Structures are given as structure tokens and as C-alpha cells.
Amino acid sequence: MAEYRVKVGKRGELYTPKKLRLKIGLAPGDEFVAVVEGEEVILRKRKTIVNVLEEEALATVSEEELKEERSVMEKELLER
Numbered sequence: 001m002a003e004y005r006v007k008v009g010k011r012g013e014l015y016t017p018k019k020l021r022l023k024i025g026l027a028p029g030d031e032f033v034a035v036v037e038g039e040e041v042i043l044r045k046r047k048t049i050v051n052v053l054e055e056e057a058l059a060t061v062s063e064e065e066l067k068e069e070r071s072v073m074e075k076e077l078l079e080r
Helices: 018-024 049-054 061-080
Strands: 030-035 040-045
Touching: none
Parallel strands: none
Antiparallel strands: 030 040
16 A cells, blocks of 8 residues: 655645655546545545446346336335
8 A cells, every 4th residue: 555645734724745646547627536445534535427337347237127226116106
């Protein structure tokens, strides 16, 4: 696991090293999520819908399967 020094600016900005930004593909305006575990902070790049769509598919679903699932969900919602 690689470690990087991140500095905090006067107004609380986090200054990330260029090597880190390149490694995880951070660009200006990108967001990340901070997870606190005890005294540790884990920063994870926040996925956008574009990131998810660019990833390799975990499964394939036919149009017919989608229509079927939609009708099941609509029935369930109407029964509530």
C-alpha cells in the first residue's frame, strides 16, 4: 500500500500530491468520500454515474427481463 503526504491549508483545504491524483484519476472538481474509522480517515473517490457506466458490466440483462422486473415493481407499488 502506497502512502502520500497530504497537507492541510489555512482554510482546511487538502492539498494532494500530483502522484496521488494521477494514481486514482482525480481531476479538478472531482469529489471523494471521507470514512472515519477511529483515528484513521480513508478517502475514496466518489463514483459518478459516468464512472459506473464506464466500468465493465457485472451482468447482462435483456430488454425483456427489464420489462418483466418493471411490471413486478409497479404491481408491488400499487399494492402498498
